[in-house]
Amino acid sequence: MSRFFVVVVVALSIEGLVATFRAIHENPAQLPYAASILVGVGVLLASWGLFIHLNRSAEELEPEAMADAKREDLKLK
Template structure:
């Protein structure tokens, strides 16, 4: 629950900063990439922490459930790879 609360707080901070404190000097694609990057950082870190917590919990309680923890970690890794792909191919649009 703490991880979700921190992710929600960071997302709200990003949205408030973008709506009220945005700088006109930045191009539209750069602004989109910045907001999306901040959001994905929060999501990937939250998933990684959740994966670690689930791993430690399942190792001690029910080792047959470790596949679920691994799938959360795989989801975090997939999002990180997709984010890198997005950044690489979105750079020339500026």
């Protein structure tokens, strides 16, 4: 999931930067839309950081359950 999320965040960041530069040079009225893309990327990054923090806390609380879940994941591969 993390690899997919990295791809999505990077793609949206690049799209936001391209839209920002295009809006600055061609149509400044489109600048709020470009800014909303970048704000959305910021929210995604913050939520991803919260997810990682909570996941690490869960691993520390119940290491045996997390080890069992990882073994089950290996069976699926």
